[in-house]
Amino acid sequence: MNSEMISFLSFTNREVSRLLRVWKQTIVPPIITSLLYILIFGYSLGSKITSIGGVSYLEYIFPGLIMMGVISSSYSNTSSSLYISKFQGNIQEVLVAPMSYMSIIIALATGSLVRSTLVAIGTLIIGSLFAGLSIVNIAVIIYFLVASILLFAFAGILTGLWAESFDQMSVFATFVVTPLTYLGGVFYSIDMLPPFFRTISLLNPIYYIVDGFRYGFFGTTTSPLWISALVVFILTVFFFGTCVVLFKRGYRIRT
């Protein structure tokens, strides 16, 4: 194994070890949140809605709930890991090491991949106790899962780089990620919206993530699958490229 690979695996190991050390903060909360959504929206309110697209309301919202947990876990994993490393100063350990910027970015994102996958599996297990689960296309499910985790891992890295205070850390999550997630069609189909709001929803990238991911479970989409797949791919590549450029420049990590 070459030294670059050893460096990458060591940093990945540290990231995974960090998130598993505090598993009660990193893995459990999004699963409990999803469970509460299932109970509140699925069981109580959901019983008033007959079906959407031929499936029960609880089944309909379930892929979106998985994605909500995945997105927030992925984003908060990289953003908080990087910000706390800056805050404690231990980001310097990797900055003085002979490790490429690419390895640092991918190792951070791999931490998100592990955390979000555990959250997705946990939510899937809990959810399957309450809702019948069908899988139409596993490849589509894996594509949207991995691409979304990476997309929000890179977005988290950008926030972690940019943030210089805990306040700034929460700004992007509160004012961008959370509203986009709730308005991304997790709890409803955009076909149910008036034309104006339907058009607005098409500008929300999370809509494409949820719509494409849902296809893997039910085989139906609101927008063409290839458009959703392309939007997620382009955004992931764009965020990754921005991370590489900023890391090379040492944006807010090098003085």
Add this chain to the structure above:
Amino acid sequence: MPTPAIHIKDLHKNYAELKAVKGISFDIKQGEFFALLGQNGAGKSTTINILTGLSNKTSGTVKIFNSDVSQNYQSARKRIGLVPQEFNMDKFEIVEKFLDFNAGYFGIAKEQRKIRITHVLKELGLENKRHSKILMLSGGMKRRLLIARALLHDPDILILDEPTAGVDVESRRSIWETMQRFNKAGKTILLTTHYIEEAEELADRVAIIHHGKIIKIDTKQNIMQQFGKDLVTLHFKSKISKVPSEIMGQKPTLGSDKSSLQFIFDHQKFKQKDLLQTITKSKAESFEISKAKLEDIFVELTKGESKK
């Protein structure tokens, strides 16, 4: 001529309006123990940060064993072990795991990592702290752990930024011994400190940095020779009624006991043998010489330099 371990040429670093480093140039030879002295804010840490990749330079050339720190940063960083001024560690981590991760960042294979961790923990007297949380270590132990981390990949250059700041005497001695052992093994050391006696005790060559400029760079002996002024005290049997003519030229002052004379011996103006002759001719009963300290020279050199 062998490749210098560190080559710095016309290095500038600006932080917005502030010019932290103003065109410094110097080389550090392989195997040399080099001390960079300066007050807080003089530009010592900025220079070190540029060498190790923690700061981007504004302009100039910085090379580590001929590898440019910007263009060829991976080769350059492999050769350096950094002991930073701040405790930049994940305090909740276990010592062994912390060292294992860090050795991994430098590309050391798993089997080799165990051997290196045992070696550096022994070297720094931290064997019995292997399974402790970093949080539980004392300040001196944390400082030694930072050195252990820097030595993990057996670097050719050890850069220490104020390594003994705030540590007790025992830890300071232990840190000094580690630096000396490392240097004796042929490795290069760059030490920044504002404890002048530390540089006086350890370094071969000294550079004094002041307001971002190198104002003096030379071997410790040459600096002492050039700027050192020893205080000579001559003791006589009885009270002095008349200053002996042999030492009139030295402008002596009478001691409070009235039976001793003191004068400053300037190495720049006189030779050592002249001093001995003067003492012999003065017929003093005994004499003592207080050697000049690097600290006095440092104060002398920096007080005249205005902030430009």
